Amino acid sequence: MNAATTSEKLHDCRDAFVAVLERLGAENSRVVAVCNDSVGSSKLGGFKAKWPDRLVNVGIAEQNMVGVGAGLANGGLLPFVCGASCFLTGRSLEQVKADIAYSNANVKLVGISSGMAYGELGPTHHSIEDFAWMRVLPNLPVVAPCDSIETAAAVEWAARHEGPVFLRLSRVGVPDLLPKGHVFVPGKANTLRDGDAVTLIANGTLTHRMMKAATLLAARGIEARVLNMATVRPIDVDSIVAAARDTGAILTAEEHSVYGGLGSAVAEVVVAEAPVPMKILGVPGIFAPTGSAEFLLDEFGMSPPAIAEAAEELVARKSSRG
Amino acid sequence: MHPNDLDRIARQIRLRDLQAVYEAGAGHIGGEMSAIDILTALYFRVLRIWPDQPKHPDRDRFVLSKGHVALALYVTLAKRGFLPEAEISTFLKPHSRLNGHPNCNKVPGVETNTGPLGHGLPVAVGMAKAAKLTGASYHTYVLTGDGEMQEGSNWEAISSAAQFGLGNLTLIIDHNRFQQGAALRDTNNMAPFADKLAAFGWDVSEINGNAMAEIVPALEHRSDRPHCIVAHTNKGHGISFMQDKVDWHHKVPSAEQYQIALAELSEVL
Numbered sequence: 001m002n003a004a005t006t007s008e009k010l011h012d013c014r015d016a017f018v019a020v021l022e023r024l025g026a027e028n029s030r031v032v033a034v035c036n037d038s039v040g041s042s043k044l045g046g047f048k049a050k051w052p053d054r055l056v057n058v059g060i061a062e063q064n065m066v067g068v069g070a071g072l073a074n075g076g077l078l079p080f081v082c083g084a085s086c087f088l089t090g091r092s093l094e095q096v097k098a099d100i101a102y103s104n105a106n107v108k109l110v111g112i113s114s115g116m117a118y119g120e121l122g123p124t125h126h127s128i129e130d131f132a133w134m135r136v137l138p139n140l141p142v143v144a145p146c147d148s149i150e151t152a153a154a155v156e157w158a159a160r161h162e163g164p165v166f167l168r169l170s171r172v173g174v175p176d177l178l179p180k181g182h183v184f185v186p187g188k189a190n191t192l193r194d195g196d197a198v199t200l201i202a203n204g205t206l207t208h209r210m211m212k213a214a215t216l217l218a219a220r221g222i223e224a225r226v227l228n229m230a231t232v233r234p235i236d237v238d239s240i241v242a243a244a245r246d247t248g249a250i251l252t253a254e255e256h257s258v259y260g261g262l263g264s265a266v267a268e269v270v271v272a273e274a275p276v277p278m279k280i281l282g283v284p285g286i287f288a289p290t291g292s293a294e295f296l297l298d299e300f301g302m303s304p305p306a307i308a309e310a311a312e313e314l315v316a317r318k319s320s321r322g
Numbered sequence: 323m324h325p326n327d328l329d330r331i332a333r334q335i336r337l338r339d340l341q342a343v344y345e346a347g348a349g350h351i352g353g354e355m356s357a358i359d360i361l362t363a364l365y366f367r368v369l370r371i372w373p374d375q376p377k378h379p380d381r382d383r384f385v386l387s388k389g390h391v392a393l394a395l396y397v398t399l400a401k402r403g404f405l406p407e408a409e410i411s412t413f414l415k416p417h418s419r420l421n422g423h424p425n426c427n428k429v430p431g432v433e434t435n436t437g438p439l440g441h442g443l444p445v446a447v448g449m450a451k452a453a454k455l456t457g458a459s460y461h462t463y464v465l466t467g468d469g470e471m472q473e474g475s476n477w478e479a480i481s482s483a484a485q486f487g488l489g490n491l492t493l494i495i496d497h498n499r500f501q502q503g504a505a506l507r508d509t510n511n512m513a514p515f516a517d518k519l520a521a522f523g524w525d526v527s528e529i530n531g532n533a534m535a536e537i538v539p540a541l542e543h544r545s546d547r548p549h550c551i552v553a554h555t556n557k558g559h560g561i562s563f564m565q566d567k568v569d570w571h572h573k574v575p576s577a578e579q580y581q582i583a584l585a586e587l588s589e590v591l
Binding site: 030032053054056058059061063064066067068069070071072073074075076077079094095098099102103104105 | 379383425426427433434435436437438440441443444445446447448449450451452453455456458462474475478479481482485
């Protein structure tokens with residue numbers, strides 16, 4: 001299956017999130033939304049119009065927001081705690097650790113506008129550390145869907161899952177890649193394209209760029225496997241090991257620092273289970289310069305041609321190892 | 323239960339707490355002694371709870387935000403039947419579920435994990451808000467330390483509790499005037515508390531937090547606003563040489579001091 005590469009329709013995954021949230025809200029009066037004055041940016045206006053009492057807005061107070069979420073769950077409700085991912089994870093990290101993960105509270109944390117979605121607003125508003133901060137916490141699945149279909153499926157799953165979840169969403173438009181009716185399975189990557197020369201692993205806004213890079217590589221006679229790995233924790237060990245054994249090289253890309261995110265999680269498996277040449281694309285450990293999310297991804301070597309070039313280098317490294 | 327009976331139970335809890343600190347060689351005895359009268363009043367008089375059904379949906383919620391006095395909570399929970407009294411002797415031992423801070427997934431009766439300060443009150447606000455949304459009749463109580471009120475997250479929660487009109491929430495501040503390193507007044511003096519809470523729109527009571535006759539009615543007080551009880555207590559209450567001494571935040575008594583403390587607590591039983 002290949003993604004459309006021309007005149008593709010782009011979707012804001014927040015729309016898929018709130019569509020499912022509102023359907024869940026209609027089916028189950030225990031579903032509540034909690035936010036930090038982020039009704040607009042979390043697209044909770046529709047939820048608020050339908051159930052004003054069930055929209056718990058604590059104002060600009062993220063530590064309280066996460067604690068309140070834990071308390072609402074203790075009282076038998078099913079809270080979706082929504083806020084800009086930079087503040088939800090950064091400002092409230094200790095609350096996420098103690099009140100949510102360690103307490104195993106049945107709270108769904110929804111990081112909106114993650115990665116560099118806030119582009120020109122600058123590094124204070126970029127959330128390129130959240131995989132690293134969240135994935136070290138026990139009990140907390142970390143999920144970054146790649147399109148609106150996977151977003152909807154992941155929200156459905158999160159609501160059914162008994163326990164905390166961190167969903168990392170963007171506001172940057174992405175094309176649909178997964179088939180309609182896709183069922184989200186946590187900790188399981190999807191093979192979007194098969195190949196034997198190299199494996200490209202991504203999630204979130206990078207998956208469609210990986211697919212485009214794979215198309216470019218195919219034109220040069222390099223068949224790449226593309227894995228959409230939405231779940232960063234628990235990481236899909238089997239798919240990574242199979243990718244290493246079948247293709248002998250792995251390239252990851254993510255809208256996150258190269259330190260501590262998806263690439264690091266993949267590398268932890270590769271070095272322990274099946275060492276092969278690897279490269280991690282992401283924000284190279286710096287505070288990003290001014291620019292839109294799309295500009296910055298290109299700037300940091302994650303345009304489809306740049307990804308393809310990095311993949312070719314990996315293939316060459318693999319071959320030179322004999 | 324008559325105040326005199328509650329006093330007797332509180333002394334028994336103090337005694338067991340002292341023994342456990344001495345045996346474990348660790349604990350936060352000063353803040354445990356200041357809070358035990360409040361814990362006793364809650365668990366033996368005020369809270370609607372079922373020790374054999376610790377997750378009963380209608381149970382009143384109690385959150386120990388000053389989680390470092392976990393031992394006092396464990397002894398109280400054991401005495402109330404939530405866990406075997408003999409288990410207190412495992413406090414801090416390897417693999418004991420009685421950690422230095424309470425764990426809600428291991429210890430029946432614990433509602434949320436605390437330890438880092440400034441966490442319990444936001445969670446309690448969520449519990450009280452949930453009852454408002456679902457129509458549940460339970461009441462939520464949360465106990466903080468006075469030094470803990472230096473954490474900004476508490477003031478976020480105080481403001482939202484007033485905004486949400488949480489008349490089903492009671493905050494008790496264990497105002498023993500000392501934090502880990504020094505007196506509050508020599509550190510970052512949040513006191514006096516009453517005017518500050520009132521300014522946020524809370525109903526406020528000030529009581530002697532080591533006097534049952536004042537604790538019980540304050541805990542049973544209800545209004546349409548969240549209620550703060552500023553409980554004036556003594557760090558190390560009940561043990562003469564510990565009282566109001568900052569050293570006794572987490573000091574462990576020597577063999578000689580232990581015998582003196584045992585005698586003092588036993589004499590009033």
